[in-house]
Amino acid sequence: MPDHRLPDHLQTDTVLTAEQRASIFTDVPHSPGASKPDPILLVDNVSRTFGGLKAVDVAHLEIQRGCITGLIGPNGAGKTTLFNLLTGFDRPDSGTWSMDGQSLGRMYPHQVARRGVVRTFQLTKALSKLTVLDNVRLGATGQRGERIVNTLLPWTWKAQERAVTERANELLARFTLDTKSDDLAGSLSGGQRKLLEMARALMTEPTVVMLDEPMAGVNPALTQSLLGHIKSLRDEGMTVVFVEHDMDVIRDISDWVVVMAQGSVIAESTPEHLSSNSAVVDAYLGSHHDQALEFDDEGNPVGATAVLASALESAEAETLETGGDLSEPDITDLRRENS
Numbered sequence: 001m002p003d004h005r006l007p008d009h010l011q012t013d014t015v016l017t018a019e020q021r022a023s024i025f026t027d028v029p030h031s032p033g034a035s036k037p038d039p040i041l042l043v044d045n046v047s048r049t050f051g052g053l054k055a056v057d058v059a060h061l062e063i064q065r066g067c068i069t070g071l072i073g074p075n076g077a078g079k080t081t082l083f084n085l086l087t088g089f090d091r092p093d094s095g096t097w098s099m100d101g102q103s104l105g106r107m108y109p110h111q112v113a114r115r116g117v118v119r120t121f122q123l124t125k126a127l128s129k130l131t132v133l134d135n136v137r138l139g140a141t142g143q144r145g146e147r148i149v150n151t152l153l154p155w156t157w158k159a160q161e162r163a164v165t166e167r168a169n170e171l172l173a174r175f176t177l178d179t180k181s182d183d184l185a186g187s188l189s190g191g192q193r194k195l196l197e198m199a200r201a202l203m204t205e206p207t208v209v210m211l212d213e214p215m216a217g218v219n220p221a222l223t224q225s226l227l228g229h230i231k232s233l234r235d236e237g238m239t240v241v242f243v244e245h246d247m248d249v250i251r252d253i254s255d256w257v258v259v260m261a262q263g264s265v266i267a268e269s270t271p272e273h274l275s276s277n278s279a280v281v282d283a284y285l286g287s288h289h290d291q292a293l294e295f296d297d298e299g300n301p302v303g304a305t306a307v308l309a310s311a312l313e314s315a316e317a318e319t320l321e322t323g324g325d326l327s328e329p330d331i332t333d334l335r336r337e338n339s
C-alpha cells in the first residue's frame with residue numbers, strides 16, 4: 001500500500017503555496033494511475049459502456065488535494081462521462097470511488113454535493129427564465145447542513161433565507177455579476193453564464209470543484225478572468241479538476257495533468273513534461289489525423305489542432321535533441337525494406 005500521508009515539510013491546512021505544489025509532484029511517477037502524496041479522490045476500476053462502446057474504463061486514478069488537475073484527451077475520450085459518473089449524474093457498470101475514504105458511489109448529485117464535490121457543465125445549465133440571483137440561490141439546494149436547517153423552527157427559516165441570499169450576493173460580486181443580479185439568466189453572454197455556473201457551484205462551499213470545459217465559448221477578455229477565478233479556488237484550499245482542450249490554458253494553470261483516450265487514463269504528467277510523452281502524442285495523432293484542422297483568424301491553431309501542433313513540435317524537438325533527424329525517409333530505402 002502506498003503511503004498517502006504528506007511528508008512533514010508539505011503538511012498544511014490544504015492551502016498549498018506554489019513551492020509546496022511544485023514539490024508535491026517531484027516524486028510522482030509520470031505514469032497512468034500514479035500514487036499521489038495526499039489524494040482526496042480515489043477512483044478504482046470504474047467502467048461505463050454505451051451499447052458496445054466502452055466510454056470509460058479507468059483502472060486507477062488519484063487526484064491530489066489542494067491542486068489543480070487538468071484532464072485532457074481527444075474528443076470522445078470519456079472525460080465528460082467520467083465527470084458524470086463521479087458526481088452521480090450517471091451510473092457505472094462497475095467500479096468504486098471515494099473522497100477521503102468515504103464512498104461516493106450510488107449517490108445522487110445532490111448527495112455528492114453535500115459531501116463536498118460539485119461540478120459544472122460543458123453546456124451551461126442556467127435557468128434562463130429565472131433571475132441571475134435566483135439561479136445562484138438555487139445552488140444552496142442540498143447544501144451541507146440542510147438537514148439541520150429543516151429541524152429549525154419556522155422563524156429561523158427566514159434567517160436561513162437571508163443567509164442564502166447574502167452568500168449568493170457575495171458570490172455574484174466575486175464573479176463581477178452583481179450588476180446583473182436582477183436580470184434574467186437568459187440575457188447573459190456565454191462567458192457570463194460560465195461565471196454564473198461557478199458562482200452557483202460555490203454556494204455549497206465545496207471541497208472539490210469539477211469544471212467541464214469552463215473556457216469553451218468564452219471570449220478572450222473573459223478567459224483571463226476565468227483563469228484567475230479557477231486559480232483563486234485552489235488558492236483558497238479547494239481541489240480543482242477541470243477538462244480543457246487548450247494546451248496554453250493547461251500549461252498556465254494545471255499543477256498536474258491526466259490524459260484520457262478511449263475511456264482510459266493513458267498518461268499523467270506535470271504540464272511541462274506533457275508534450276514529450278509519446279503516449280500523448282500518439283493519442284492525439286491517432287484520433288485527429290482524419291479531422292479537419294482548426295485555426296483562428298490570425299492563423300494560429302486552436303482546440304485539438306493546437307494540442308496536436310504543440311505535441312508535434314515537442315516530439316520533433318525531442319527527436320533532434322536525441323540526435324535524430326526530421327528529414328523525410330528516402331523512398332528508395334522504404335521500397336528496398338518492403339521488397
Ligand SMILES: Nc1ncnc2c1ncn2[C@@H]1O[C@H](COP(=O)(O)OP(=O)(O)OP(=O)(O)O)[C@@H](O)[C@H]1O
Pocket residue numbers: 050053055073074075076077078079080081082
Ligand atoms: N448518453 C450516451 N449515450 C451513448 N453514447 C454516449 C453517451 N454519452 C457519451 N457517449 C459516448 O461515449 C464516448 C465518450 O464521450 P464523452 O462525452 O465522455 O467524451 P469527452 O472526452 O468528454 O469528449 P469531448 O471532449 O468531445 O467532450 C463517446 O464516444 C460518446 O459518443
